[in-house]
Amino acid sequence: MTKNIDWQNLGFGYIKTDYRYIAYWKNGKWSKGELTQDNTLHISEGSTALHYGQQCFEGLKAYRCKDGSINLFRPDQNALRMQRSCQRLLMPEVPTEMFIDACKQVVKANQEWLAPYGTGATLYLRPFMIGVGDNVGVNPAPEYIFSIFCCPVGAYFKGGLKPTNFLVSNYDRAAPQGTGAAKVGGNYAASLYPGKEAKAHGFGDCIYLDPTTHTKIEEVGSANFFGITQDNTFITPLSPSILPSITKYSLLYLAKERLGLETKEGDVYIDQLDQFKEAGACGTAAVITPIGGIQYGDNFHVFYSETEVGEVTTKLYNELVGIQFGDVEAPEGWIVKVD
Numbered sequence: 001m002t003k004n005i006d007w008q009n010l011g012f013g014y015i016k017t018d019y020r021y022i023a024y025w026k027n028g029k030w031s032k033g034e035l036t037q038d039n040t041l042h043i044s045e046g047s048t049a050l051h052y053g054q055q056c057f058e059g060l061k062a063y064r065c066k067d068g069s070i071n072l073f074r075p076d077q078n079a080l081r082m083q084r085s086c087q088r089l090l091m092p093e094v095p096t097e098m099f100i101d102a103c104k105q106v107v108k109a110n111q112e113w114l115a116p117y118g119t120g121a122t123l124y125l126r127p128f129m130i131g132v133g134d135n136v137g138v139n140p141a142p143e144y145i146f147s148i149f150c151c152p153v154g155a156y157f158k159g160g161l162k163p164t165n166f167l168v169s170n171y172d173r174a175a176p177q178g179t180g181a182a183k184v185g186g187n188y189a190a191s192l193y194p195g196k197e198a199k200a201h202g203f204g205d206c207i208y209l210d211p212t213t214h215t216k217i218e219e220v221g222s223a224n225f226f227g228i229t230q231d232n233t234f235i236t237p238l239s240p241s242i243l244p245s246i247t248k249y250s251l252l253y254l255a256k257e258r259l260g261l262e263t264k265e266g267d268v269y270i271d272q273l274d275q276f277k278e279a280g281a282c283g284t285a286a287v288i289t290p291i292g293g294i295q296y297g298d299n300f301h302v303f304y305s306e307t308e309v310g311e312v313t314t315k316l317y318n319e320l321v322g323i324q325f326g327d328v329e330a331p332e333g334w335i336v337k338v339d
């Protein structure tokens with residue numbers, strides 16, 4: 001039985017679901033993970049996650065298909081990215097198989113929270129790892145917790161795609177050789193203030209420029225940037241301080257293989273936006289958010305339109321979302337069924 005939720009008006013927020021997965025790293029190995037109904041953690045006051053930000057997380061979604069089955073979209077890529085985050089912060093890695101199995105267990109146990117097909121709503125999974133145990137110096141933690149919880153989330157766009165405007169920030173979210181490519185909490189703590197500033201001025205979020213020269217687009221809030229040039233090339237920034245978006249790499253593939261576009265990862269200079277006829281932000285939460293305009297200092301640059309969505313962006317969106325919900329054939333290995 002599906003929960004009685006107003007799926008059409010569901011946003012992106014925490015809702016306590018029935019079960020979450022939890023595993024403990026002690027004495028050099030992971031415990032057998034299990035499901036629990038307890039949504040609280042009881043940890044040492046000396047936990048490194050609390051003081052030194054030794055933690056990382058992931059985000060992915062489960063989708064209900066027309067035939068009632070459930071899809072996970074490229075969970076192996078989230079497992080791999082989490083392993084890279086763990087390497088960067090000296091945390092133990094969760095093997096890919098354990099990660100995917102844990103995702104499946106959580107979705108299966110909370111199936112009632114997964115929206116019916118056709119509502120656009122999904123079940124958002126939040127895997128995370130924290131350094132715990134008694135500690136006070138700047139050291140890696142003696143113990144770790146790996147957990148996954150889930151929340152039902154609404155369609156990002158109710159009633160179709162809608163362009164959003166963004167403000168270029170004077171702040172950086174990550175250092176040039178820092179932790180920008182890892183999905184670690186510190187990057188997000190650093191983004192709260194600039195994000196609030198942008199929203200207070202009526203923008204959807206802020207855009208970060210590269211932290212070395214402040215001349216190139218890096219990220220769009222919690223999403224990656226892409227632009228479609230006048231001659232139909234899909235371009236997305238390449239930088240060591242960008243979070244490698246799984247959605248972005250999926251779009252790079254789909255743009256080339258399904259839409260026949262040229263694709264390129266390279267520099268996107270903030271003063272050369274005229275080359276693009278369309279632009280968008282992409283990510284698990286944002287899916288594809290068409291970018292209406294970008295405010296950079298006194299200049300407001302409009303791409304396709306502040307109200308209408310471009311043709312290429314629409315095609316990419318339909319292809320991606322069609323694959324996620326099982327309506328469009330997926331490239332091999334992209335869909336993992338929860339059964």
Ligand SMILES: Cc1ncc(COP(=O)(O)O)c(C=O)c1O
Nearest residue numbers: 222223224243245246247283284
């Ligand atoms: C900073 C940042 N960039 C980009 C993304 C998009 O990544 P993905 O497509 O893997 O969700 C996210 C969300 O995970 C993010 O937090």
